[in-house]
Amino acid sequence: MITDRPRPTSRDVARVAGVSQAAVSLVLRDKWRGRVSPGKAEAVRAAARELGYRPNPAARNLRLGRTRTALLVVPALTNEFFARLHAGTARVAAEHGFGVVLYPSPEGVGPARDPFGSASAALDGVIASSMAAEALAALRAGGDPPLVMLDSEPERTRAAATVNLDIADGMRQVVAHLLGLGHRRLAHIAADVASWTFEVRAKALAGSVRAAGCEPPPARAAALTVADGMRAAVEALTADPRPTALVCDDDLLAAGACKAARRLGLRVPEDVSVTGFDDLSLATALEPELTTVRLPAEEAGAAGMRALLAVLDAESGENVTPGGPAETTTLPVTLTVRGSTAPPPKTPARPGGR
Amino acid sequence: MITDRPRPTSRDVARVAGVSQAAVSLVLRDKWRGRVSPGKAEAVRAAARELGYRPNPAARNLRLGRTRTALLVVPALTNEFFARLHAGTARVAAEHGFGVVLYPSPEGVGPARDPFGSASAALDGVIASSMAAEALAALRAGGDPPLVMLDSEPERTRAAATVNLDIADGMRQVVAHLLGLGHRRLAHIAADVASWTFEVRAKALAGSVRAAGCEPPPARAAALTVADGMRAAVEALTADPRPTALVCDDDLLAAGACKAARRLGLRVPEDVSVTGFDDLSLATALEPELTTVRLPAEEAGAAGMRALLAVLDAESGENVTPGGPAETTTLPVTLTVRGSTAPPPKTPARPGGR
DNA sequence: CGGAGCACGTTATACGTAACACTTCACGAG
DNA sequence: CTCGTGAAGTGTTACGTATAACGTGCTCCG
Numbered sequence: 001m002i003t004d005r006p007r008p009t010s011r012d013v014a015r016v017a018g019v020s021q022a023a024v025s026l027v028l029r030d031k032w033r034g035r036v037s038p039g040k041a042e043a044v045r046a047a048a049r050e051l052g053y054r055p056n057p058a059a060r061n062l063r064l065g066r067t068r069t070a071l072l073v074v075p076a077l078t079n080e081f082f083a084r085l086h087a088g089t090a091r092v093a094a095e096h097g098f099g100v101v102l103y104p105s106p107e108g109v110g111p112a113r114d115p116f117g118s119a120s121a122a123l124d125g126v127i128a129s130s131m132a133a134e135a136l137a138a139l140r141a142g143g144d145p146p147l148v149m150l151d152s153e154p155e156r157t158r159a160a161a162t163v164n165l166d167i168a169d170g171m172r173q174v175v176a177h178l179l180g181l182g183h184r185r186l187a188h189i190a191a192d193v194a195s196w197t198f199e200v201r202a203k204a205l206a207g208s209v210r211a212a213g214c215e216p217p218p219a220r221a222a223a224l225t226v227a228d229g230m231r232a233a234v235e236a237l238t239a240d241p242r243p244t245a246l247v248c249d250d251d252l253l254a255a256g257a258c259k260a261a262r263r264l265g266l267r268v269p270e271d272v273s274v275t276g277f278d279d280l281s282l283a284t285a286l287e288p289e290l291t292t293v294r295l296p297a298e299e300a301g302a303a304g305m306r307a308l309l310a311v312l313d314a315e316s317g318e319n320v321t322p323g324g325p326a327e328t329t330t331l332p333v334t335l336t337v338r339g340s341t342a343p344p345p346k347t348p349a350r351p352g353g354r
Numbered sequence: 355m356i357t358d359r360p361r362p363t364s365r366d367v368a369r370v371a372g373v374s375q376a377a378v379s380l381v382l383r384d385k386w387r388g389r390v391s392p393g394k395a396e397a398v399r400a401a402a403r404e405l406g407y408r409p410n411p412a413a414r415n416l417r418l419g420r421t422r423t424a425l426l427v428v429p430a431l432t433n434e435f436f437a438r439l440h441a442g443t444a445r446v447a448a449e450h451g452f453g454v455v456l457y458p459s460p461e462g463v464g465p466a467r468d469p470f471g472s473a474s475a476a477l478d479g480v481i482a483s484s485m486a487a488e489a490l491a492a493l494r495a496g497g498d499p500p501l502v503m504l505d506s507e508p509e510r511t512r513a514a515a516t517v518n519l520d521i522a523d524g525m526r527q528v529v530a531h532l533l534g535l536g537h538r539r540l541a542h543i544a545a546d547v548a549s550w551t552f553e554v555r556a557k558a559l560a561g562s563v564r565a566a567g568c569e570p571p572p573a574r575a576a577a578l579t580v581a582d583g584m585r586a587a588v589e590a591l592t593a594d595p596r597p598t599a600l601v602c603d604d605d606l607l608a609a610g611a612c613k614a615a616r617r618l619g620l621r622v623p624e625d626v627s628v629t630g631f632d633d634l635s636l637a638t639a640l641e642p643e644l645t646t647v648r649l650p651a652e653e654a655g656a657a658g659m660r661a662l663l664a665v666l667d668a669e670s671g672e673n674v675t676p677g678g679p680a681e682t683t684t685l686p687v688t689l690t691v692r693g694s695t696a697p698p699p700k701t702p703a704r705p706g707g708r
Numbered sequence: 709c710g711g712a713g714c715a716c717g718t719t720a721t722a723c724g725t726a727a728c729a730c731t732t733c734a735c736g737a738g
Numbered sequence: 739c740t741c742g743t744g745a746a747g748t749g750t751t752a753c754g755t756a757t758a759a760c761g762t763g764c765t766c767c768g
Contacts, residue, residue, distance in 0.1 A: 364754070364755065365754080365755095375756095376755095376756080379755065379757080380756090383756080385757095409754080409755070410754050410755070412753085412754080413753070413754035413755045413756090414754080414755055416754080417754080417755045417756050417757090418756075
């Protein structure tokens with residue numbers, strides 16, 4: 001049986017403290033040096049404490065014209081990579097008094113309603129990862145809040161800043177590792193998601209392999225799930241000649257690939273090597289543990305938020321952003337070698353091939 | 355070089371359309387039947403479209419006194435269970451034009467700054483899962499927005515509604531399954547997180563086992579990670595007598611338990627059975643696939659949001675909520691039997707025990 | 709023929725905060 | 739004595755929206 005009394009306003013505090021509302025605002029925002037006497041300031045603070053006063057965020061947002069809130073656009077948080085990304089942005093945001101809201105995309109990559117229209121939260125800026133087209137379309141319709149892109153081709157978007165992971169280098173490290181072990185026949189278990197980051201994987205893989213004088217690896221597309229990875233890997237492993245290593249776009253696909261191999265009676269890594277991407281917690285839960293490329297997802301999210309904050313600062317400081325704002329940061333990635341890769345089997349399973 | 359013009363207001367639309375600002379508001383909110391002529395209504399819509407007008411959410415929130423935003427309090431989204439929970443709340447919220455913001459808890463369970471004070475988003479309600487103490491403390495200090503608890507003891511909290519998963523029944527199903535297979539010596543790999551949901555697991559496990567006339571299973575605590583689960587499982591499996599089944603509080607712990615068993619030269623499930631909890635995507639990525647209790651996390655999140663919406667509706671409708679609002683919903687859970695459980699080995703490894 | 713109602717609008721106000729423009733007073737310099 | 743100056747405040751306004759309150763004409767019906 002709560003009394004449901006309305007929340008106290010700054011005017012209520014003023015009445016209790018015996019000052020004006022303006023003084024309350026000044027004191028509670030620590031802008032009172034030389035404007036309010038220390039005694040009254042203390043009275044204001046006491047009154048605020050007594051009433052349990054909290055400034056109304058809606059009123060403040062309206063008055064200031066900004067909300068200290070950023071929007072993060074990601075496909076789905078159930079993918080651990082994006083959960084980490086979010087953790088990074090949220091951490092940096094919290095350090096600067098910012099909040100983060102998520103683009104309300106219920107099922108996977110499906111487009112949501114309207115992130116800016118009826119959405120209750122106004123936004124100071126946007127951080128978008130992947131599926132940029134959808135977000136950009138909505139943005140161009142709206143009032144142009146600053147945009148930071150994650151893992152996106154810098155030229156294709158008019159973002160104020162871009163933060164990328166060095167995916168291509170990661171894939172090159174994978175190839176170098178496998179070729180160094182003696183593998184010559186690779187196969188690519190590719191994500192069939194239309195996203196720049198996966199295009200880069202495919203190009204870097206093909207490029208590296210060709211540069212080493214090997215045949216370009218065939219690719220099989222799969223949705224980003226264990227089950228679909230297994231399906232694609234079964235296809236890859238029953239091809240002729242059979243590849244000795246499966247390069248997967250993602251740890252989930254790699255997990256499926258491991259299952260597929262065992263289902264076909266092949267051992268990992270003795271008969272076939274498997275590599276992943278992302279270094280999810282899944283990678284060390286499997287046996288053998290996955291050789292995979294560790295992506296600093298949290299750091300990427302943090303960098304994205306920092307970039308956005310920098311853009312907002314510059315925007316409020318100067319009138320127009322200077323000539324070179326389209327800054328692109330690229331974060332390094334590292335190959336983590338674990339148990340799922342080993343030299344290829346000595347005897348080529350079938351000497352008939354080529 | 356964006357011109358950075360201020361966003362158009364409803365007054366701008368009114369000027370262009372040749373009507374008053376009030377008429378714009380009426381038309382755009384579809385409240386104009388019998389108040390504005392169809393012709394002018396169309397003019398207003400055209401002007402709004404032309405100017406790219408979008409109502410200022412901050413002003414609307416201030417005027418209406420509500421924000422159509424709910425707060426979700428969870429430990430960490432990197433745990434897939436909570437990511438699913440979030441997906442459920444976000445989906446239902448989006449269906450009703452609500453947004454969901456997350457309690458900004460950067461590192462795991464650490465308390466965050468101040469979810470209601472300087473947080474830019476005002477909140478119509480709160481949905482909190484686990485670690486209720488922290489959230490409740492902050493809540494009592496604030497202006498008492500309605501609270502829905504997830505997976506929490508209904509009596510201990512003064513929530514407007516509670517949505518629980520039938521964890522106890524899930525654990526009973528696990529025990530029945532294992533006892534039915536012939537297991538008599540279980541061990542409990544317990545999460546050392548102070549949360550009601552884990553207390554329930556422990557009590558239900560001990561109770562079920564005792565009810566069947568077996569010795570109560572020893573428990574080993576572990577943080578909710580694969581690595582720590584492995585550590586605890588190694589301890590459990592080197593005890594004398596060695597348990598024939600490991601009941602884990604969580605799929606991550608179960609994954610660690612499987613790794614521990616193999617490291618000790620034991621096969622899963624031939625030598626030792628392992629069960630999990632949650633049915634994360636990890637459960638089917640492992641080999642053998644995990645026998646685990648499927649928790650309808652997304653449904654729980656959805657139910658929580660629906661409960662919150664119901665509370666808000668009741669609150670705005672009547673003046674005071676009626677006598678019996680503290681409703682508790684309990685969602686059923688189901689044991690999913692997969693490959694990680696099997697009958698215990700015929701020959702008790704060491705006949706010395708007991 | 710005198711309202712009663714309806715269709716069509718406008719005006720005015722309030723939400724709670726922040727910031728600008730004032731006023732008052734005391735005091736020290738010129 | 740006058741003027742300037744800084745401290746210590748207060749009064750007022752604006753942010754953009756939603757809605758209650760207030761007119762108009764005009765038709766319809768007793």
